[in-house]
Amino acid sequence: MDFEKLLTELKKEIVSEAKKKFGSEGKVIVSDLKSYLESSKAKLKKWSLLFAQGDIDKEELEWLLKSQKDLLTMKGLVKIGVNKIKAGHFKSKIIGIVFAKLVGAVTPL
Numbered sequence: 001m002d003f004e005k006l007l008t009e010l011k012k013e014i015v016s017e018a019k020k021k022f023g024s025e026g027k028v029i030v031s032d033l034k035s036y037l038e039s040s041k042a043k044l045k046k047w048s049l050l051f052a053q054g055d056i057d058k059e060e061l062e063w064l065l066k067s068q069k070d071l072l073t074m075k076g077l078v079k080i081g082v083n084k085i086k087a088g089h090f091k092s093k094i095i096g097i098v099f100a101k102l103v104g105a106v107t108p109l
Contacts (some may be wrong), residue, residue, distance in 0.1 A: 051106050
């Protein structure tokens with residue numbers, strides 16, 4: 001698994017989702033999303049490896065990802081007036097995208 005390629009694909013997919021969900025205002029949160037992925041990079045890589053080795057299962061991987069949800073700050077969403085409920089739903093969507101991408105990219109050994 002090429003983790004850097006996976007991370008690049010994740011960034012593109014998440015940014016695309018932001019633009020789809022929030023239109024032109026989605027550009028405002030791109031830096032928040034990229035910051036989240038960069039700050040989570042080491043953990044995502046470690047968890048991907050643990051999952052690939054069979055040391056954790058899908059449920060544990062999902063739980064670990066959800067535990068990082070609060071690190072996904074959406075300052076940009078607040079600036080454009082998105083309420084906390086919508087921001088929370090979007091955060092959940094982002095975690096879901098990361099989970100699906102990791103599970104899809106990692107073939108357990």
